[in-house]
Amino acid sequence: MWDEAALAALLGMDGVETLLAVTDERRALGFLMARAVCDEAELLTLAVEPEARRRGVARALVAGLAARLAAGGVRRLFLEVASRNDAARRLYEAAGFQPCGMRRRYYADGDDALVLALDLRMVRS
Template identity: 50%
Template sequence: MTGGAGRPDIVPGGAHMGAVLAALHAAAFPPAERWDAAAMDAVLAMPGVLVGLGRLGGDPVPQGFVIGRVVADEAEILTLAVAGTARRRGLGRALLDWMEGQVAARGAGRLILEVSAANEGARALYRGAGFTEIGRRRAYYADGSDALVLERALGGEAPPAA
């Protein structure tokens, strides 16, 4: 995806980016939910992991990222983060669309993720992309909020970006 004039640009990331991703994660999540550089590096070392870095308007500095993985014929988004200053500009949806394309190309038939029931912005993003709730993990997060387990079948057309 090529960005220009404020449009999102998604490029692949790779291993040993833990410090960069941890800084972005810290800008997007409450303290109890942040992943540090060591945790990021551990996730990046797992088999089947994919990373997309999101930039806006040709800026070389990423303002968001998505980490996902493919296991057999399923895929999971492990985390998706967009810095507060870059929200509501299409970057989250571009990261989501990029990951869907990557995992579908690797044979995944469905994509799952977890999101806090208290995170209205993220829930709206996923709902707009065609995800549906398939489960709930009660009091999953440190703040006591539930985790919603969402799913989207791949292979069909995604709803248009809002």
């Protein structure tokens, strides 16, 4: 879990991309943060308000990030997702992410993290 201090520290780092989804009334629906280094990036966190879930917010954020990174010359986007998080796994699979590794017992609850990658050379910017 990311706390306020960790998020604030990330915002000050080089290569950090942040996208925010808002309503017409400027109410936040969700956000994501990623960090790019050279031609690779990692999606660090993605969150959507519970009442906005299953409405395409996360999908739009991931697509927006992929296009933005691809336009900036990033070739691959990585992330880790809990193996038991079926909703997130479906989201990333639909976005074109492919499994490329696993981190055993990565999370505090003992769940494994699946490492996924998206080839951004296939993304239209």
